Amino acid sequence: MTDPMRLNLRHLETVAAAARLGTISAASKALHVSQPAATQAIVNIEKQLGHRLLDRQPSGIEPTEAGQLLIVRIERALSLLERGGLRLRRSARLAAIPNIERRITLGQLQTLMAVDEAGSFALAASRSRHSQAALHRSARELEDVVGVSLLTRQGRTVVPTPAARRFLRFVRLVRAELEAGIDELNGLSSRGGGRIRIGTMPVSRAVLLPQALARFTVANVDAQVRVVEGSYPDLLNNLRHGELDVLLGALRDPLPIADVVQEGMYLDGPIIVGRTNHPLAHEEFSFARLQDFPWIVTETGTPGRLRWERMFASHGIEPPKLRVESGSLAVIRGLLLEGDWLTLLSPDQMLIEARAGLLTRIADAGTALRREIGITTRSDWRPTRLQAAFIETFRQVCGDWSEGRATSRHPFRYA
Structure with a gap:
C-alpha cells in the first residue's frame, strides 16, 4: 500500500x-x-x-x-x-x-x-x-x-x-483520511480490498466480533483487519486520533466527549457465574448467600466493578470483601473452575465454557444493570465502502444474537 x-x-x-x-x-x-x-x-x-x-x-x-x-x-x-x-x-x-x-x-x-x-x-x-x-x-x-x-x-x-x-x-486524522482514500482506490481493483482497524472491549470480543469477522472476511477476501484490545479510555483516545476506525463494546451514558457518536445494537446484562457443580447451582437461590462465597471482580472504578457494587446495594447488602481483583478473562475462568468462586460477567464472555458444561449461570444480576452494546465512531467519520460493509455485518450479527438469546439456543439466556 x-x-x-x-x-x-x-x-x-x-x-x-x-x-x-x-x-x-x-x-x-x-x-x-x-x-x-x-x-x-x-x-x-x-x-x-x-x-x-x-x-x-x-x-x-x-x-x-x-x-x-x-x-x-x-x-x-x-x-x-x-x-x-x-x-x-x-x-x-x-x-x-x-x-x-x-x-x-x-x-x-x-x-x-x-x-x-x-x-x-x-x-x-x-x-x-x-x-x-x-x-x-x-x-x-x-x-x-x-x-x-x-x-x-x-x-x-x-x-x-x-x-x-x-x-x-488533527495531524493523525489527516493521515487517516488519506489512508482511507488510498484504501478506496485499492478496493476498485480487488474483492473487498482495504483495511479496517477495530477497537474492542471484553463484551464484544468474546462472541460477536468473531462471528462478524467470520462473515465479513468470507465476503471480503482481500480485506485487512486489525483488532486492538484495550481499556475504554485508551481505545477512545485512539479512535479520536484516527488510529482506530470503530470501537465495539458497551456504550457510555453520558458520552465523555462530544466528538464521537454511539449506535446501540442490543441490551446486555451481567449474570452471576460459577462452576457447574457450584453449591448455589443446586439450591434455591437466595441473594444473601452470595456473601458466603469468594468473588473475583475487576478493579475499583471499572464499569464491571461499579455494576457489582450496585448489585449488592440494590438489595441493601454490603458487598463481600474481594479477595482477588482482575479483569483478565483467563484468570477469572481459571479461578472459577478451581473452586466455589463467583463472578459477574456478560453472558457472552463465558459462552464457550457454558456450552462445554464447565460454567453455569447462578442468577441474573437484575434488569437495572443491563447496558447497551454497540459501536462508537467519530462524529465526522466517513467510512470507506469496506468499513461500511463491516458495520452492516456487525449490525446483522447483533440482531441475530439478540434474537437467539431470547430462545433456548443460548445457554445463558435471560430469565
Missing part, C-alpha cells in the same frame, strides 16, 4: 482544485503555480497511485470514479489540517495565518508524529530510516511555518508541547 505521508500534499491539492474548478488552468491560478507545474503535479499523483484521477475533455476536467473517491478524502484532509493549524495558533494566542495548510508538507507532519511516538529523534530516525539531522531540520521547518514551538526536551526524551498535542490529533 502506498504510504500517504510520502505523497506531495500540494500535488493532491492540485487534483482537488482541478476537479472543483473544472480546468487545470483555473486550478493553477487558484494555487499560484504555472499551468505546466499543475499538469505535472496531477501526472505525478496518478503515477504514484496507479489510477487515472481526472479525465481531460474539451469541456474541461471530469473526475473518474477513482478521482471522486480520492478527492473527497483530499478535501477532508485539507480541512482538518486547516482546523488543526487554527487551533494551534489559537492555543498559542497568535493570529491565524491564511492558507497555512499550503505551506505544510506531509513529510513534516510525519516527522512530528514519528518523534512523538518514539520519544526521541534518535529512535524516530532509526524507525523511519531517516537521519537525525533530516528529522531535526524537518521539525524546525514545521515550527517556522506554524510559528509555534512543537517539541521540547524533557529529561532524556522529546515530547510535544501542549499546543502540539492538540495539533497532533
